[in-house]
Amino acid sequence: MSEKRKYMTVPRESATFDRSTMSEIRRAADTGIYDIRGAGAKRKLPHFDDLLFLGASVSRYPLEGYREKCNTSVTLGDRFAKKPIELDIPITIAGMSFGALSAYAKEALGRGASAVGTSTTTGDGGMTEEERGQSTKLVYQYLPSRYGMNPDDLRKADAIEVVLGQGAKPGGGGMLLGQKITDRVAKMRTLPKGVDQRSACRHPDWTGPDDLEVKLRELREITDWQVPIYIKVGATRTYYDVKLAVKAGADVIVVDGMQGGTAATQDVFIEHVGIPTMAAIPQAVQALQEMGMHRKVQLIVSGGIRNGADVAKCMALGADAVAIGTAAMIALGDNDPKWEEEYQKLGSTAGSYDDWHEGRDPAGISTQDPELMKRFDPVEGGRRLANYLRVLTLEAQTLARACGKNDLRNLEPEDLVALTVESAAMARVPLAGTSWVPGQHNF
Amino acid sequence: MTTNNLAENTAVETVAGVGTVDLAKSSVRSLNQALHDQHDQMAITQWEVLNPKGQHNLAVGLDAKLKVDIRGHAGYYCAGMNKEAEVTVHGNTGQGVAENMMSGVVRIKGSASSAAGATAHGGLLVIEGDAGSRCGISMKGADIVVRGNVGHMSCFMAQAGTLVVCGDAGEALGDSLYEVHIYVKGSVKSLGADCIEKEMRPEHIEELTELFERAGMDDQDPRDFKRYGSARQLYNFKVDNAGAY
Numbered sequence: 304m305s306e307k308r309k310y311m312t313v314p315r316e317s318a319t320f321d322r323s324t325m326s327e328i329r330r331a332a333d334t335g336i337y338d339i340r341g342a343g344a345k346r347k348l349p350h351f352d353d354l355l356f357l358g359a360s361v362s363r364y365p366l367e368g369y370r371e372k373c374n375t376s377v378t379l380g381d382r383f384a385k386k387p388i389e390l391d392i393p394i395t396i397a398g399m400s401f402g403a404l405s406a407y408a409k410e411a412l413g414r415g416a417s418a419v420g421t422s423t424t425t426g427d428g429g430m431t432e433e434e435r436g437q438s439t440k441l442v443y444q445y446l447p448s449r450y451g452m453n454p455d456d457l458r459k460a461d462a463i464e465v466v467l468g469q470g471a472k473p474g475g476g477g478m479l480l481g482q483k484i485t486d487r488v489a490k491m492r493t494l495p496k497g498v499d500q501r502s503a504c505r506h507p508d509w510t511g512p513d514d515l516e517v518k519l520r521e522l523r524e525i526t527d528w529q530v531p532i533y534i535k536v537g538a539t540r541t542y543y544d545v546k547l548a549v550k551a552g553a554d555v556i557v558v559d560g561m562q563g564g565t566a567a568t569q570d571v572f573i574e575h576v577g578i579p580t581m582a583a584i585p586q587a588v589q590a591l592q593e594m595g596m597h598r599k600v601q602l603i604v605s606g607g608i609r610n611g612a613d614v615a616k617c618m619a620l621g622a623d624a625v626a627i628g629t630a631a632m633i634a635l636g637d638n639d640p641k642w643e644e645e646y647q648k649l650g651s652t653a654g655s656y657d658d659w660h661e662g663r664d665p666a667g668i669s670t671q672d673p674e675l676m677k678r679f680d681p682v683e684g685g686r687r688l689a690n691y692l693r694v695l696t697l698e699a700q701t702l703a704r705a706c707g708k709n710d711l712r713n714l715e716p717e718d719l720v721a722l723t724v725e726s727a728a729m730a731r732v733p734l735a736g737t738s739w740v741p742g743q744h745n746f
Numbered sequence: 747m748t749t750n751n752l753a754e755n756t757a758v759e760t761v762a763g764v765g766t767v768d769l770a771k772s773s774v775r776s777l778n779q780a781l782h783d784q785h786d787q788m789a790i791t792q793w794e795v796l797n798p799k800g801q802h803n804l805a806v807g808l809d810a811k812l813k814v815d816i817r818g819h820a821g822y823y824c825a826g827m828n829k830e831a832e833v834t835v836h837g838n839t840g841q842g843v844a845e846n847m848m849s850g851v852v853r854i855k856g857s858a859s860s861a862a863g864a865t866a867h868g869g870l871l872v873i874e875g876d877a878g879s880r881c882g883i884s885m886k887g888a889d890i891v892v893r894g895n896v897g898h899m900s901c902f903m904a905q906a907g908t909l910v911v912c913g914d915a916g917e918a919l920g921d922s923l924y925e926v927h928i929y930v931k932g933s934v935k936s937l938g939a940d941c942i943e944k945e946m947r948p949e950h951i952e953e954l955t956e957l958f959e960r961a962g963m964d965d966q967d968p969r970d971f972k973r974y975g976s977a978r979q980l981y982n983f984k985v986d987n988a989g990a991y
Binding site for chain 2: 334335336448449452453454457480481492493494495497498499503507508509514517518520521524525526527528
């Protein structure tokens with residue numbers, strides 16, 4: 304070894320200009336187009352892993368894990384609707400469009416959700432027969448694009464979700480690139496085959512919250528006040544948005560944090576707009592409580608929910624139910640290592656694949672390619688999703704019983720502590736081992 | 747004259763087979779329920795709505811071959827999501843008249859506010875006065891005929907169907923449109939992104955002739971109109987077009 308080499312330091316990668324960042328700069332320089340991808344925020348964010356439950360001991364009384372009941376059912380939408388939705392478990396399937404997903408994948412979501420007594424949700428592409436047929440409880444999204452929107456499907460729905468935004472791209476519209484606009488997708492959306500579809504970010508026939516109130520009444524009139532109306536917002540100014548949505552007449556509020564996924568949008572949107580799910584829940588709950596509407600207008604939370612602990616933590620912070628999207632896709636088989644060779648061919652790897660907009664999903668889920676779609680069995684997919692939902696429920700029950708709760712909705716912020724100052728401030732629970740809630744109490 | 751309570755709190759007076767609902771005495775809810783009930787019953791097919799006084803959501807979600815005359819001004823979303831029914835408003839309407847209409851005919855004797863016929867998939871909307879901004883926004887197959895002028899951003903992101911303007915059109919007509927057909931007799935203040943003037947060929951004269959016949963506007967000459975449509979340059983993203991977005 305030469306004298307010079309002997310004293311060289313190991314090459315150091317820049318934390319600011321890391322490999323991924325530099326590759327994006329090179330990609331942008333090559334193409335002149337921003338990066339479009341699916342999924343939610345990939346950066347590390349304050350999340351539910353930063354919260355812990357305080358199990359019962361002397362000061363609290365736990366419930367027997369296998370003997371004492373812990374209720375998981377929830378009723379959604381009993382503020383105005385004649386037929387509220389009764390769910391057996393408080394974990395619903397978030398809106399994902401036919402178009403973004405194959406018809407088989409949508410069918411599997413319906414099968415899995417129905418098997419465990421919960422609901423699934425349409426998306427920005429209308430209602431398919433496969434999904435309606437397999438979903439005992441189907442929430443029909445009312446989106447700015449109004450693709451495929453019609454009063455017959457509206458009346459077939461068990462609930463209507465008026466979408467004002469989603470966590471992956473609050474303030475942005477949907478995107479479905481030409482390679483996924485097949486004949487069937489084009490027909491359902493009244494678009495020419497193969498166009499890059501960029502759907503509207505705003506509803507076409509109303510602007511402010513006062514208009515929204517009239518719009519909600521129109522939907523109620525059309526459906527004779529039978530079904531609940533949800534309002535879905537991407538988590539940003541959540542406190543104000545929830546107050547306005549309640550005032551507008553929502554039965555249920557859906558708050559989607561920035562970890563929530565999308566089929567496709569700009570990476571810069573996904574990573575830089577919105578707030579983490581954990582930060583949004585206390586804002587929403589505060590708004591509901593101040594209006595005297597907590598538990599009267601139900602709160603569904605989504606964005607990065609992966610396990611029963613996440614479910615239980617959302618509910619402890621005040622949610623009535625949660626919704627999962629990305630996790631449901633993974634349960635169906637998305638990003639499965641068995642397709643690693645093919646992910647490699649696409650320049651990705653199992654676990655990182657997010658080019659769902661390209662329609663070349665090796666797992667056959669986020670595609671309209673007939674050959675790839677054949678790889679996915681909707682019956683098996685539904686079985687896998689049902690299994691996963693059961694595990695989430697059992698895990699959440701386990702934690703609730705440990706906290707002495709005989710109903711998931713009896714979990715409360717008092718059951719939680721935070722591991723970091725940031726998460727304590729966002730979740731509005733004490734830093735572990737202290738009674739300090741940053742922003743609320745002096746240190 | 748007979749009085750039937752077809753829906754809760756609805757006093758429907760029936761004279762010579764015409765059902766009359768006076769909104770000074772009945773609620774919008776009961777009016778709509780009575781009209782929806784006709785989907786199965788079809789007991790009364792002609793309706794008069796009195797004293798609308800600008801109330802919102804009148805005659806929304808109809809799904810039967812009814813003839814409904816609204817005697818006065820209507821608020822937002824009048825005849826929204828209409829199917830099959832023929833709704834005439836003898837006055838002006840607020841935002842989103844005939845929004846997401848599927849079929850049937852909606853006729854406005856006066857003027858309509860913004861977003862008339864928004865996202866409408868089918869049917870015919872006739873506005874005998876003017877229409878505000880965003881007329882035919884995001885429409886998906888309906889036909890809209892406006893005797894007067896239309897406001898800015900009309901046919902924004904419109905996908906299919908026809909908009910006919912016998913007067914003038916405001917700024918950014920047809921911005922980011924897809925396959926909708928637009929005909930304007932008067933001036934166009936400006937065209938939106940990807941919207942261009944196109945040649946009027948015999949099939950377009952024929953299309954307009956047929957539309958005017960359906961709209962009951964036989965005083966219009968199709969040869970006086972210019973045609974506008976998509977240049978189809980923005981259908982697929984090209985970085986060279988970035989300035990157009």
